[in-house]
Amino acid sequence: xxxxxxxxxxxxxxxxxxxxxxxxxxxxxxxxxxxxxxxxxxxxxxxxxxxxxxxxxxxxxxxxxxxxxxxxxxxxxxxxxxxxxxxxxxxxxxxxxxxxxxxxxxxxxxxxxxxxxxxxxxxxxxxxxxxxxxxxxxxxxxxxxxxxxxxxxxxxxxxxxxxxxxxxxxxxxxxxxxxxxxxxxxxxxxxxxxxxxxxxxxxxxxxxxxxxxxxxxxxxxxxxxxxxxxxxxxxxxxxxxxxxxxxxxxxxxxxxxxxxxxxxxxxxxxxxxxxxxxxxxxxxxxxxxxxxxxxxxxxxxxxxxxxxxxxxxxxxxxxxxxxxxxxxxxxxxxxx
Amino acid sequence: xxxxxxxxxxxxxxxxxxxxxxxxxxxxxxxxxxxxxxxxxxxxxxxxxxxxxxxxxxxxxxxxxxxxxxxxxxxxxxxxxxxxxxxxxxxxxxxxxxxxxxxxxxxxxxxxxxxxxxxxxxxxxxxxxxxxxxxxxxxxxxxxxxxxxxxxxxxxxxxxxxxxxxxxxxxxxxxxxxxxxxxxxxxxxxxxxxxxxxxxxxxxxxxxxxxxxxxxxxxxxxxxxxxxxxxxxxxxxxxx
Numbered sequence: 001x002x003x004x005x006x007x008x009x010x011x012x013x014x015x016x017x018x019x020x021x022x023x024x025x026x027x028x029x030x031x032x033x034x035x036x037x038x039x040x041x042x043x044x045x046x047x048x049x050x051x052x053x054x055x056x057x058x059x060x061x062x063x064x065x066x067x068x069x070x071x072x073x074x075x076x077x078x079x080x081x082x083x084x085x086x087x088x089x090x091x092x093x094x095x096x097x098x099x100x101x102x103x104x105x106x107x108x109x110x111x112x113x114x115x116x117x118x119x120x121x122x123x124x125x126x127x128x129x130x131x132x133x134x135x136x137x138x139x140x141x142x143x144x145x146x147x148x149x150x151x152x153x154x155x156x157x158x159x160x161x162x163x164x165x166x167x168x169x170x171x172x173x174x175x176x177x178x179x180x181x182x183x184x185x186x187x188x189x190x191x192x193x194x195x196x197x198x199x200x201x202x203x204x205x206x207x208x209x210x211x212x213x214x215x216x217x218x219x220x221x222x223x224x225x226x227x228x229x230x231x232x233x234x235x236x237x238x239x240x241x242x243x244x245x246x247x248x249x250x251x252x253x254x255x256x257x258x259x260x261x262x263x264x265x266x267x268x269x270x271x272x273x274x275x276x277x278x279x280x281x282x283x284x285x286x287x288x289x290x291x292x293x294x295x296x297x298x299x300x301x302x303x304x305x306x307x308x309x310x311x312x313x314x315x316x317x318x319x320x321x322x323x324x325x326x327x328x329x330x331x332x333x334x335x336x
Numbered sequence: 337x338x339x340x341x342x343x344x345x346x347x348x349x350x351x352x353x354x355x356x357x358x359x360x361x362x363x364x365x366x367x368x369x370x371x372x373x374x375x376x377x378x379x380x381x382x383x384x385x386x387x388x389x390x391x392x393x394x395x396x397x398x399x400x401x402x403x404x405x406x407x408x409x410x411x412x413x414x415x416x417x418x419x420x421x422x423x424x425x426x427x428x429x430x431x432x433x434x435x436x437x438x439x440x441x442x443x444x445x446x447x448x449x450x451x452x453x454x455x456x457x458x459x460x461x462x463x464x465x466x467x468x469x470x471x472x473x474x475x476x477x478x479x480x481x482x483x484x485x486x487x488x489x490x491x492x493x494x495x496x497x498x499x500x501x502x503x504x505x506x507x508x509x510x511x512x513x514x515x516x517x518x519x520x521x522x523x524x525x526x527x528x529x530x531x532x533x534x535x536x537x538x539x540x541x542x543x544x545x546x547x548x549x550x551x552x553x554x555x556x557x558x559x560x561x562x563x564x565x566x567x568x569x570x571x572x573x574x575x576x
Contacts, residue, residue, distance in 0.1 A: 214430060218430060230441050
């Protein structure tokens with residue numbers, strides 16, 4: 001019954017390394033084009049930090065796309081809500097934030113980020129139950145409902161906080177740079193990279209080392225079969241949606257600190273980048289999303305430095321190039 | 337022999353299409369019931385309606401005396417119904433082991449049951465830690481069936497297990513299904529391969545246009561060539 005004899009060597013699982021090597025190749029290719037090593041290093045670190053923040057915001061969306069086949073155009077609302085909620089904690093403790101002590105800064109920043117995640121996650125619960133549950137399987141209605149939800153969320157933020165841009169200064173200990181030779185690496189970018197990498201590792205551990213992760217991976221590939229095996233995938237959907245919303249909230253706080261400001265439509269530009277990341281990464285693929293986010297950030301930073309006029313279209317060109325190479329994204333997980 | 341599964345007047349609509357138009361059928365416990373019919377007759381829809389992937393719009397479905405037509409798919413599966421879809425639907429990104437771990441649900445994998453499965457599907461032992469997506473078509477079918485029998489099930493719904501497989505693999509698969517049958521499994525199987533149906537089936541149901549047009553013993557249909565030609569538009573000789 002086997003296609004191989006018992007003595008044949010076990011086939012080794014094929015590892016698709018090409019997408020992993022892509023950011024590395026791009027970075028190396030840029031060294032001669034940029035010329036200065038310090039500029040290249042600064043741009044590369046900026047790309048990695050920006051990529052990690054985009055990854056955090058996009059990781060939930062790619063699972064929602066892959067697992068639930070839901071086109072959530074309102075994902076940006078969680079980003080903005082997360083950022084605004086953080087201001088509720090950071091504003092009263094402005095003195096602690098501006099104290100020149102890393103621990104005092106983190107003692108305020110940590111709870112602010114956690115509260116943002118909790119509120120965004122809870123908002124995710126409401127959105128899934130109220131807006132998305134009635135339109136599962138109906139893409140056009142999903143687009144209308146979630147876009148409407150985004151508009152309502154933005155207008156609510158305007159109504160509650162006003163139309164003005166709210167400053168969100170970096171904590172004192174995260175300002176400035178590490179100076180290594182003639183290279184300056186911003187402290188906050190290093191923190192963003194560490195947090196992004198931690199989120200990536202945590203998601204990979206859950207997906208690959210737990211039964212819950214097995215179910216999510218199986219559900220991304222074939223929801224019906226997971227149900228036919230006796231699992232209530234709707235509960236899983238809800239859990240993933242809430243987690244994705246919470247991560248978007250965390251990403252919102254990090255992005256707001258990066259830009260040092262918060263406003264209700266802060267997610268508008270980000271949403272385009274996030275969708276590009278999700279599409280080029282492959283719907284439902286966390287690994288693809290991670291690489292896609294780094295690529296998008298690299299193209300934005302290197303492109304902005306080398307050919308500023310191309311900055312507006314550079315990521316669209318990246319998406320076209322990737323999809324011509326791999327029409328279902330870097331790592332095709334679903335059949336969609 | 338009591339009936340494990342009973343469908344009475346079952347209708348299923350998919351969108352505006354009326355696919356099942358009043359199905360009445362029974363599946364006796366411990367026997368293999370073959371569901372035959374032309375493409376588009378409604379065979380796959382019948383299995384999907386039983387497992388709840390499509391909701392019956394009318395009628396009753398009873399499993400071991402319990403009404404299940406309004407239950408959700410996971411609840412039906414947890415009553416002991418295993419489903420092997422036409423597309424096999426193995427989880428390509430997961431290993432063979434992970435596919436079976438999910439199929440075992442809350443219970444740990446039973447070594448005795450695994451050894452029994454490996455007895456007729458040795459490839460699964462060899463590729464235990466390989467991604468299911470790297471298996472051949474026949475091996476994926478073996479995994480799909482193994483997933484349905486890794487835990488004891490009351491009823492197996494199997495949709496065209498021999499479809500697209502090489503003749504040697506089909507023969508091996510028939511032997512495996514005979515072994516499962518000998519263990520006392522109750523099976524409702526859709527099959528287009530009349531040879532496989534004849535080898536495995538105790539009873540036969542023939543569908544056309546969303547209704548059952550013939551029911552009886554498989555041996556009787558296998559022996560009646562004119563009836564085969566009338567019901568299925570084929571002769572057994574042509575499929576041997």
